[in-house]
Amino acid sequence: MSFSPPPPVFVGENYNIWVVKMKTYLQAHDLWNVVLADIEQPPLRANLTIAQIKQHNEDTTKKYKAMSYLQNGVLDVIFTRIMTCNSPKQAWDRLKEEFQELDKTRQQQLINLIRDFENLKMKESGTIKQYVDKIMAIVNNIRLLGDEFSDKRIVEKVITLLEKYESKISSLEDSRDLSAIPLTELINALYA
Known part of the structure; x- marks a missing residue:
């Protein structure tokens, strides 16, 4: 057994x-x-x-x-x-x-989480891992509330906010189509 x-x-x-x-x-x-x-x-x-x-x-x-x-x-x-x-x-x-929260409460939570996602910025002293962990915590909460949140949207967020890693992102853009790169591949490339 x-x-x-x-x-x-x-x-x-x-x-x-x-x-x-x-x-x-x-x-x-x-x-x-x-x-x-x-x-x-x-x-x-x-x-x-x-x-x-x-x-x-x-x-x-x-x-x-x-x-x-x-x-x-x-x-x-x-x-x-x-x-x-x-x-x-x-x-x-x-x-x-x-x-289960009332739909109205749930919708408000969803709106707040999406706003948090949109407003999230990487701290100067922060690491990529800390930044990605924050993004994924918000995204997972959004998905738990039933919203289909695409990996493509997350990739776009990561790319647009990593100014200090611009050279790394530029080299990735030269070798890959970043609009089609899987999220895990982007994260692993940035960790490297």
Whole structure:
């Protein structure tokens, strides 16, 4: 039997991060469809084959496994909010309803993060790594809020703000089309 790590635990903060981790965790255990579908298993009928009985038992077990992972994936103070839920979908939806920021709040967060991205400047004493780390922290938060933020836009930002590395960027432009350079390749070239 292989070891399975425990589910990620939601502590009441960073709900969007927990959702991504928990969804992946449930997918890895083949339980995500159980959360999405919310299908109640009908009672067993008479004259079923052994295979049908086995399938019924597996489907019922999956529902309880998914519910167990969700219940164990939250602190006790949050568990009390979902403990009366009868299905994994009901628990998932209740957590979403309570903890996912309202669209208006989410949109405002997105606007603020994009503004932070646009206004970000590299400090004179800063390193490329520090600068790129700040950019990626902002971009990852933007993406967690559901915005499709392209690598091309990040590359453009890196290129336009690295004035003290202008000679390096010029040599890169001579050898590559910077509008098509992958972000990781640009970062590695600048680190070098």
